[in-house]
Amino acid sequence: MTKLIGLDVGYGFVKATDGESGYSFPSVVGEGHTKPTFSTRSNHTLDDLKIGMGQKLYFVGKAAIRHSKFVYRDLSYMRTTGEDFEILFYSALSLFCHDRINEFKVVTGLPVERIHLAKDLQTRVRGERTIKTLRGGETQDTRIYVSEVEIVPQPLGTYWSQFLNPEGEEAEVPLEGLTGIIDIGFRTTDLAAIEDGEYISEKSKSLSLGLATAYSDVGSNLATEYGLEKESYALDGAIIERKINVSGQTIDIADIVANAFEKLATNILVEINSQWRCPDFDNLILTGGGGQAVSSYLLPHLSQAKLAADPITANCRGYLAWGDRLWKLPGTGEEVQVQAESDS
Numbered sequence: 001m002t003k004l005i006g007l008d009v010g011y012g013f014v015k016a017t018d019g020e021s022g023y024s025f026p027s028v029v030g031e032g033h034t035k036p037t038f039s040t041r042s043n044h045t046l047d048d049l050k051i052g053m054g055q056k057l058y059f060v061g062k063a064a065i066r067h068s069k070f071v072y073r074d075l076s077y078m079r080t081t082g083e084d085f086e087i088l089f090y091s092a093l094s095l096f097c098h099d100r101i102n103e104f105k106v107v108t109g110l111p112v113e114r115i116h117l118a119k120d121l122q123t124r125v126r127g128e129r130t131i132k133t134l135r136g137g138e139t140q141d142t143r144i145y146v147s148e149v150e151i152v153p154q155p156l157g158t159y160w161s162q163f164l165n166p167e168g169e170e171a172e173v174p175l176e177g178l179t180g181i182i183d184i185g186f187r188t189t190d191l192a193a194i195e196d197g198e199y200i201s202e203k204s205k206s207l208s209l210g211l212a213t214a215y216s217d218v219g220s221n222l223a224t225e226y227g228l229e230k231e232s233y234a235l236d237g238a239i240i241e242r243k244i245n246v247s248g249q250t251i252d253i254a255d256i257v258a259n260a261f262e263k264l265a266t267n268i269l270v271e272i273n274s275q276w277r278c279p280d281f282d283n284l285i286l287t288g289g290g291g292q293a294v295s296s297y298l299l300p301h302l303s304q305a306k307l308a309a310d311p312i313t314a315n316c317r318g319y320l321a322w323g324d325r326l327w328k329l330p331g332t333g334e335e336v337q338v339q340a341e342s343d344s
Helices: 062-067 084-094 112-125 156-163 211-226 236-241 254-275 288-301 314-327
Strands: 003-009 013-017 022-026 029-031 050-053 056-060 101-110 127-135 138-153 178-184 189-195 198-207 243-246 249-252 283-287 305-307
Touching (some): 003 084, 003 314, 013 314, 022 084, 029 084, 050 084, 084 138, 112 138, 112 198, 138 198, 138 314, 156 189, 236 243, 288 305
Antiparallel strands (some): 013 022, 050 127, 127 138, 243 249
16 A cells, blocks of 8 residues: 655654654664664664665664764755765655555655755655665565655645645635745755745745754854863754753753854844845745744744744645645545654
């Protein structure tokens, strides 16, 4: 049976859903090994995400952060270093694999100004590939066949999540007039304009500004004040929890994080006003993990703006709804429980 997946391969976190279940894990890849790893508590699948591609073994997400000697989060423009994108893409699909052969139709997205890379990306992930999945110490070959891939400008996922139900039918009357989606991710912020339900590429823009900017600011402050030097992937937990452990003591870093987010919001607001005449927009929807993080700073300055429902997963939920509309697959449920820590 073909499974339809909405898949958002973000620079910070990967989010995926089939309508019944959802997953989110850090977009971090590490060198794998066959040394045994043990946990004193029962492991969730996401804590032990490991796949083999070709002759190489990779740890992904938390497993990479905890157990890999060489770890990276690829923030490059093209994301073609090694097979980083493919590793994250197939790792996400592996979570929905329950048979030896698994067929998928996938809707995913690219930043607004990188949509010209769509054909190349389709070539990289479409078709059949055999990967090794490791679960509970056992390894098995799993065949993944991606029969269809639809790639869209990322913020459209949020638009569809607001107005299409899980079966791809209109759940609400689409917003009339000019609507802007402000999608703040880890590496980029995408501004997408939709007029009377139609995407307007000429009024849409990608900005090289996102949560990574705030992470860098937080990291610099931690290095200066506490002598801690951490890569961005090692800051996820500290920024989400607003605290960090130093020599066995828990340090509150809420002020450091808040200051970084406020500066990021100011930069984004300046860019929004430089790219758009905001009074021309009837509606503005703020989305993405970054949108949630800086919403308290941005929304007071944009009177017609609101935060999307569940902004962290809005894109992948919208991709799923669009896929149902495209391929007329049966509905897969109304609610999605995302199994992961919330990303900021």
